[in-house]
Amino acid sequence: MTFINYASREINCKLVYYGPGLGGKTTNLQYIYEKTNPDAKGKLISLATETDRTLFFDFLPLELGTIRGFRTRFHLYTVPGQVFYDASRKLILKGCDGVIFVADSQEARMDANVESLKNLVDNLKSAGYDLKTMAYVLQLNKRDLPTALPVDEMTKVLRYKDEEIFEGVAVKGTGVFETLKALAKLVLVELKKAK
Amino acid sequence: MPLADTVMYEEEFRQIQEVLGRLRQESNARAAFLIDRNGQQIAANGENLESMDSTSLASLTAGNVASTDALAKLIGEKEFSILFHEGEKDNLHISIVGGKIIMVILFDERSSLGLVRLRVRKATVELNAVFEAINRKQEEDRAKGGTAESPFAEITDADIDSLFSS
Numbered sequence: 431m432t433f434i435n436y437a438s439r440e441i442n443c444k445l446v447y448y449g450p451g452l453g454g455k456t457t458n459l460q461y462i463y464e465k466t467n468p469d470a471k472g473k474l475i476s477l478a479t480e481t482d483r484t485l486f487f488d489f490l491p492l493e494l495g496t497i498r499g500f501r502t503r504f505h506l507y508t509v510p511g512q513v514f515y516d517a518s519r520k521l522i523l524k525g526c527d528g529v530i531f532v533a534d535s536q537e538a539r540m541d542a543n544v545e546s547l548k549n550l551v552d553n554l555k556s557a558g559y560d561l562k563t564m565a566y567v568l569q570l571n572k573r574d575l576p577t578a579l580p581v582d583e584m585t586k587v588l589r590y591k592d593e594e595i596f597e598g599v600a601v602k603g604t605g606v607f608e609t610l611k612a613l614a615k616l617v618l619v620e621l622k623k624a625k
Numbered sequence: 626m627p628l629a630d631t632v633m634y635e636e637e638f639r640q641i642q643e644v645l646g647r648l649r650q651e652s653n654a655r656a657a658f659l660i661d662r663n664g665q666q667i668a669a670n671g672e673n674l675e676s677m678d679s680t681s682l683a684s685l686t687a688g689n690v691a692s693t694d695a696l697a698k699l700i701g702e703k704e705f706s707i708l709f710h711e712g713e714k715d716n717l718h719i720s721i722v723g724g725k726i727i728m729v730i731l732f733d734e735r736s737s738l739g740l741v742r743l744r745v746r747k748a749t750v751e752l753n754a755v756f757e758a759i760n761r762k763q764e765e766d767r768a769k770g771g772t773a774e775s776p777f778a779e780i781t782d783a784d785i786d787s788l789f790s791s
Contacts, residue, residue, distance in 0.1 A: 433631040433665040437638030441777075442665045472680045477688070486688060489664075491680045494788040497780060502788060505664065505684065521691040525663030611789050618785050621777040 431525040432621060440501045443617050444525055445610075448550045449532035450542035451483070451511035454571040457600040458532060459490050459508055462610060465603065466492060484510040487522050494614070504614060511546065520553050528565030528617040529554075530609055532600070533588055535570050535578035543588055551590070562591055565616035569609045571598045631661055632766075637759050638668065644751045645670040652744035653736035655715070658729040659722070659752070660686055667726065682729070686719060690727050709738065720745055723753045 433442040447455040456476065463474040472491035479485050488508040495502060507526070509519040523529075531550065533543045551561050570584050585595060594612050598605030641659065649657040649670050656671025658679065664687030669679055689708065697705045708719040718730040718741045728749070730741050 431631060431663055433633075433661060433663070433667075435633040435638070435667075437633055437635045444663055444665075473678055475681055475685065486692070489681070489684045491684075497784050497788065498777070507684075517695055518692070521688070521695060524691065525661075607789075614788070615785050618777070618780065622780045 432527055432617075434500075438501075439499055440503060441497075441621075442503045442505060443527040443614075443621075444505045444507065445528050445530065445613055445617065446523060446526040447506065447508040447530050447532055448519075448523075448546065449511055449571075450534055450539060450546040451513070453511055453532045453534040453539070453543075453546075454598070454600040455508040455511060455532045456484055456488050458530075458569075458571075458598075458606050458609070459488050459506055461600055461603045461606045462492070462506065463490055465607070470494065483512065484508060485515075486510065486518050497618070502618075506610075513545070513549075516549065516553070519549070520557065523553050523557050523559075526559075527620070528567075528613045529561070530567050530569055530613050531588075532569050532571050532598075533584065535572045535584065536575055537577050537579050540579065540584075540587065543584075547588060547590065565613060565620050566590070566593050567609055567612045567616070568593050568595045569598045569600075569605060570595065571600050571605075573597045573604070574599045574602070631665075632759070632763050633667065634759065634762060637755050637762075640755045641668045641752065642670065644748050644755070648730075648744055648748040652730065652732065652741045654730045654732040654741060656729075656731040658682065658686075658731075660727045660729065662687055662690065662725060662727060664688065671731065686717075686727055686729055690719065690721070707742075718742070718745065720749070722749050723756045726752070726756060728752070 447458055449455050459474060463471060470493050475489040477486035490506045492504045492506060493501060507522050509522050531547060554561050568588060570581060572578060596605045596609045598609060600606055645657045645668055658669045659667040660683040661667055664684035666679055666683040693705050693708055706721060710717040715731060715733050720728050722728050730745060732741055
């Protein structure tokens with residue numbers, strides 16, 4: 431749910447990183463945080479456990495610049511990936527404008543990817559959204575690991591519609607900004623269509 | 626899109642700022658914020674606002690309210706309408722306006738919970754009226770087939786690309 435403020439000439443969009451636990455959602459955000467100009471970003475907030483597992487969400491506000499005189503801000507959120515945090519994931523999805531699914535390329539995590547994607551579809555549905563019509567991109571993360579499955583094999587299982595797919599190594603930053611850009615574009619194009 | 630976008634217009638924004646400013650003065654509070662349930666700040670009024678990370682405040686408050694709401698439903702309550710966080714020096718009073726908007730009051734020993742509650746109640750009535758007016762305007766706009774002055778109707782691919790050029 432985009433928030434357009436005509437008075438302060440601002441537009442705010444909410445983007446959510448979804449995916450199985452330990453897949454690299456928080457790492458994506460950390461990389462964006464590290465590489466962004468200090469003027470363009472706010473604080474990175476991580477509500478995590480003592481062992482650095484996401485407990486509720488990570489949050490990073492980004493200001494990208496102006497479009498037609500409107501300051502364009504993206505609020506990036508991650509969900510906690512672990513299965514038992516489902517109630518929290520539902521809360522974070524509320525009002526989101528677009529979703530990035532961060533899949534773990536390791537063969538052993540394919541079941542977790544599939545389960546998490548199904549969970550995304552279900553949770554979106556209960557919030558009144560349909561992933562089929564929503565701004566959505568897929569990131570295949572951890573491409574550098576020796577146990578990574580081939581891209582086409584993962585695509586066959588995880589592609590939900592005609593979404594763009596990016597290969598990533600989030601710890602090194604590979605594909606991180608490409609994925610974010612692609613989603614941000616989709617969200618802005620969606621805004622254009624909505625009016 | 627299943628949910629309508631939130632839109633804020635100049636006139637209503639001014640009214641909201643007025644109500645918030647008065648609320649802050651009358652309650653002797655340090656700051657007053659309005660935030661939508663998704664964690665976007667709508668308006669703010671207070672001392673030294675620049676020194677405060679109001680973006681983080683907004684998103685954490687929204688997360689706080691969302692999880693408290695879910696807790697309420699879990700035990701069969703409709704909602705917990707007021708949240709109060711008491712600190713050594715500063716306190717936060719969080720309440721809901723018109724079911725949709727979160728109001729946060731930051732206050733210290735110059736005020737009291739009783740005074741804040743009293744003033745919040747009064748301001749809530751005023752703000753409800755403003756938000757109803759915004760809803761009406763938005764519906765009228767939608768009936769007309771969209772806001773004439775929408776900044777995104779004529780957005781081009783080049784505009785979008787330029788955001789990412791730096």
